[in-house]
Amino acid sequence: MSSVRIPPVLRDAVGGSRSVAASGATVAEVLRDLFQQFPALRDRVTEDGELSRFVNVYVNDRDVRYREGLETPVAEADTVILLPAMAGGSS
Amino acid sequence: MTDQTATQPQIREVSVGDALRLAEAGYRIIDVREELEWNDGHIPSATLLPLGDVLDRIEAVVPDKTTPLLVHCAAGARSARAVARMQSLGYTNAVSLKGSMLDWRRLGGDWEAPQPLLTPAQQRRYSRQLLIPEIGQKGQRKLLDGKVLLIGAGGLGSPSALYLAASGIGTIGLVDDDAVDESNLQRQVLHTVDRIGMPKTESARITLNALNPETRIVEHRERLTADNVERLIANYDVIVDGTDNFDTRYVLNDAALKLRKPVVHGSIYRWDGQITTFVPFAGPCYRCMYPTQPPEELAPSCAVAGVLGVLPGIVGLLQANEVFKLLLGVGETLAGRLLMFDAMATRFDEVKVWRDPQCPACGEASPFVAASVQVAETLEPAAR
Structure with a gap:
């Protein structure tokens, strides 16, 4: 089993x-x-069964867009990170 | 004390008083101190030739070996050795000044000292950071000449502005069209209870100038938009992005690429923060990292989602830390790296952010890229 990091905005779903x-x-x-x-x-x-464009996926510290996308291999010890942009700031 | 001159051939040494007369008589002056010493002040007509370079370079500097030479250092030890070396190469008229440069100046010798980089008051105020080798007087001068624009004088802007002003950043611009609200005070430490209702930029100016009257605070009481962004950022060296919405972040990103301004990005949500630095065309940009913005329900602002008070404090100071490195030109920025802080676990993680060759803003088809920039050569993350 690999570990998947859930961003704060998605934690209620898990x-x-x-x-x-x-x-x-x-x-x-x-x-x-x-x-x-x-x-x-x-x-x-997901949208129409595809992962939405606004969610970045990393295996360890590497963005899968620059590896093999959804076919990027995941080892047991790897950490998968789901990361949508965060807006929050000043006001 | 060993007398190194004992084993060397006899050399002629002169007092400061004699040296002044020889200089008057037209002796060529050779300063054999190090460049750092020279930079702190020197005889204007002297030629710098550090002792270690004498054997290699004297013949190029003074081709005629009969030229009368007045050789000096700080007190007379190095110049004696230099004269001995010159004599070994056949120089016949070199004398060593045995005496201090302080005496030279006291007796009216010509002296040129560089304009001090800092006033005595600045030297006192910034003494703790002047001691840091990577800063010193030159670095502090860079900070005093630095112009930093903070987008937002709120949660993220408060801590960065406080520390930037405290440490002597010369100009701090603040873009914010809000007024201070009671609910801001839990985290926006620039503002105070008695300033509720006051424009945030004005409240910020009062706080920052109380902390450092020398820092010029420029109030931009407006909201950053596509129409005013270029005017707002044009005169600044570094932009600190602490905005609360995606539209502004994309607008800022594109203008910063066009005008080649580094942007230090910070965003926060409840217990989590993200920080990175975008250096135009040297590292990825915001659109490389997040090509598409999430729907609103997945990206609520602090006003909707809430935020822990210390979180913008921590993230804002990490942004300020990036500003110092960008202005000083030292260290390693977060360009090409997204730093994530989880306050609940007290844990930092980072992921690599790559420059996207297909990025519509900074990729191969960028409307902002000059023809001379080789995009493909700068696609590595952490380009600086």
Whole structure:
């Protein structure tokens, strides 16, 4: 099982956890397992079955856009990070 | 004390008084101190030739070996060695000044000291950071000449503005069209209870000038938009982005690329913060990192979602830390790295942010890129 870091805006969809475990050998497989465990999360970050463009996915510290996208391999010890932009600032 | 001159050939040494007469008589003056000493002050007509360079360079500097030379250092030890070396190369008319430069000046010798970089008051005020090797007087001068624009005089802007002003940033611009509200005071430490209702920029100016009257505070009481962004950022060296919405962040990103201004980005949500630095065309830009903005329900502002008071304090100071490095030109900025702070776990993580060749703002088809910039060569993250 790999560990998936959940950003603050999505934590309510996984029962408040900051990090959850999911299994799979690729990012796609990990996400599939994650969405099976937390269907509410799927609705938040996918559009027409595809991961939304506004969510960045990292395996460890690498953005999968610059690796093999959803086919990027994920090892047991890896951490997958889901990261949408945060707006918050001054006012 | 070992007498190094004992083993060297006899050399001629002169007193400060004699040296002044020789200088008057047309002796060529050679200063064999180090460049750093020279920079602190020197005889205007002297030529700098550090002792270690004498053997290699004297023949290029003074081709005629019969030229009368007055060689000096700080007190007379190095100049004696220099004269010995010159004699070993066949120089016949070199004398060493045995005496201090203080005496030289006291007896009316010509002296040129650089304009001090800092006033005595500035030296006292900034003494603790002047001691830091990477800052010193030159670095402090850069800070005093620095112009930093803070977008937002609120949660993130408060801590950065306080520390930037305290440490002597010369000009701080504040872009904010809000007035101080009671609910701001939990985290926006620039403002005070008696200033509720006052424009935030004005309240900020009062606080910052009380802390450092020398810092010029420029109030821009407006909201940053596509129409005013270029005018607002044009005269600043570094932009600190502490805005509360995506539209402003994208508008700022594009204008900063066009005008080549580094942007220090900070964003916060409840217990979490993100910080990075965008250096135009040297690292990724905001659109490289987030090409598409999330729908509003996934990106609520602090007003909607809430925020822990210390979080903008921590994130805002990390932004200020980036500003110092950008202005001083030292260290390693967060360009190409997104730093994430989780206050609940007290944990920092970072991910790499790559420059996207397809980025509509800074990629190969960028409308802001000069033809001379080789985009492909600068796609590595952490380019600086």
